[in-house]
Amino acid sequence: MNADDFTKEELFSRLLQLEQRVEELEQENKRKDKKIDQLQEQLDQKDERIEELETRLRKYENPHTPPSKRRSGTDESPTSQDHEDENVRTDGGTPGRKDGHDPEWRVTADPDKEIEVTRDCCPECGDHFDESVGVSPRLVEEVPDPQPPEVTQYNRHCYQCDSCGTETVATHPDCPDEGQFGVNVISQAALSRYDHRLPYRKIADRFEQLHGLELSGASAWHATERAARAGRCEYEQIRRQIQQAEIVHVDETGIKREGEQAWIWTFRTSEHTLYAVRESRGSDVPAEVLGEDFAGTVICDGWTAYPAFSSNLQRCWAHLLREAEDAANDHEEAEPVHRYLKQMFVGLQSWLETDPSPRERAQMHRSCQNGLRSLVERSVTDEAVATLLGKIEGGIDHWLTFVGEPAVSPTNNAAENALREPVVLRKIIGTLRNDRGMFVHETILSLLATWRQQGRNPYEELRRVVSNNEMISRAHAVPAVETSG
Incomplete structure (x- = not known):
């Protein structure tokens, strides 16, 4: 059939x-184009989200990120795991006591009093009991109700010497020379701020709720500042102890001062911890705190301030191994470097457990240093691997100090652990306001950390230093002398 067989109407x-079919197809194409545009927009949004997440992930997956902040090493999908336990840790560990660790039991306190709890009749049938057939003891520990503040007026009598004209005001050990708050209030305010991490407004609320003591946030700040001034003498004693130490772990992290960049440094030994807030991150800070004549060993990371201060260093192997592992994950040429470093470190740890002699240590030090020199001399084409080898070469004299000195640790974990508390506080307070804030911050943090290391009660120690400061202030006070014309 051809066109001649159809009428004009047909x-x-x-x-x-x-024409209708063409129009339908055009409409369908428009809908598809619109759908494609929507899908493309969703893909663009997802690409932006992926880029944002990768940027945030780089903060937690780099050579300088400690293992506690890294993602779990498991590759299992969350959807494939059982949901029986909603409290599964995400840091790669498991809750509860680790294998091989002895359990810890809470020590049961001796009762201060005993109360006999009896019953006259059966709760079911009402029949009267003749006597008990046994005792089911239960120890209950309770704190006493909060006590209201005790307000004392000290009528301090004034005297004038008839011989020399000196005016004297009588003193009392419980009466402070400054302010209207006593030792307990000052100590609790400082502890609430730096141990319980409360804002000053919340500290004031706590005193009012528990004790009915009305004070403002500013008063809580001034009480904390008084505690810092009272403890500054002990802070300087801690500094002198650290200056005489044979081994000091040192590290630093950023902190804001009036919105500007500053640094909080930590200096840690086995018994003392000192914090110093400074606007500098250079070698002048360890020179100031430790003294330019410091003769001990500094355990540190690879920051350039440390070799500028001292040549007696131990570079942190935890940083080195993490950086080598990250490089090996991204660059095949770095795999033998990471493998060599890991085998050396693990081998040295096992060998040191045999308690080698000083001569054996010296021989092993030379052997391992030669091995590191051979490692950095290898030819590589990847820039990232070359950078890694350059860092190893830059610290070639400082990686193996722990081999020759038994008391030196190969990692700087002690200083990194000491910085955790200041980092948490940094997230809460945001910025230090001025020099007074820096003074209080470094002083109280140093005292609390040192007392914890030594197993001392922070509250009792704060009360001690505040009380002692009042007595010292009175002992060194110069009385006013009025002379007649």
Whole structure:
């Protein structure tokens, strides 16, 4: 059948049908184009989200990120795991006591009093009991109700010497020379701020809720500042102890001062911890705190301030191994470097457990240092691997100090652990306001950390230093002398 077989009406009808079909197809194409545009927009949004997440992930997956902040090493999908335990840790560990660790039991306190709890009749049938057939003891520990503040007026009598004209005001050990708050209030305010991490407004609320003591946030700040001034003498004693130490772990992290960049440094030994807030991150800070004549060993990371201060260093192997592992994950050429470093470190740790002699230590030090020199001399084409080898070469004299000196640790974990508390506080307080804030911050943090290391009670120690400061202030006070014309 050809076109001649159709009438004009039929051809016209067919043409209309074709035009409608074309129009339908065009509409369908428009809908598909719109759908494609929507899908493309969603893909662009997802690409932006992926880039944002990768940027945030780099903060937690780099050579300088400690293992505690890294993602779990498991590759299992969350959807494939059982949901029986909603408290599964995400840091790669498991809750509860670790294998091989002895359990710790809470020591049961001796009762201060005993109360006999009896019953006269059966709760079911009402029949009267003749006597008990046994005792089911239960120890209950409770704190006493908060006590209201005790307000004391000290009528301090004034005297004038008839011989020399000196005016004297009588003193009392419980009466402070400054302010209206006593030793307990000052100590609790400082502890609430730096141990319980409360804002000063919350500290004031706590005193009012528990004791009915009305004070403002500013008063809580001034009480904390008084505690810092009272403890500054002990802070300087801690500094002198650290200056005489044979081994000091040193590290630093950023902190804001009036919104500007500053640094909080930590200096840690086995018994003392000192914090110093400074605007500098250079070698002048350890020179100031430790003294330019410091003769001990500094355990540190690879920051350039440390070799500028001292040549007696131990570079942190935890940083080195993490950096080598990250490089090996991204660059095949770095795999033998990471493998060599890991085998050396693990081998040295096992060998040191045999308690080698000083001569054996010296021989092992030379052997391992030669091995590191051979490692950094290898030819590589990848820039990242070359950078890693350059860092190893830059610290070639400082990686193996722990081999020759038994008391030196190969990692700087002690200083990194000491910085955790200041980092948490940094997230809460945001910025230090001025020099007074820096003074209080470094002083109280140092005292609390040192007392914890030594197993001392921070509250009792704060009360001690505040009380002692009042007595010392009175002992060194110069009385006013009035002379007649």
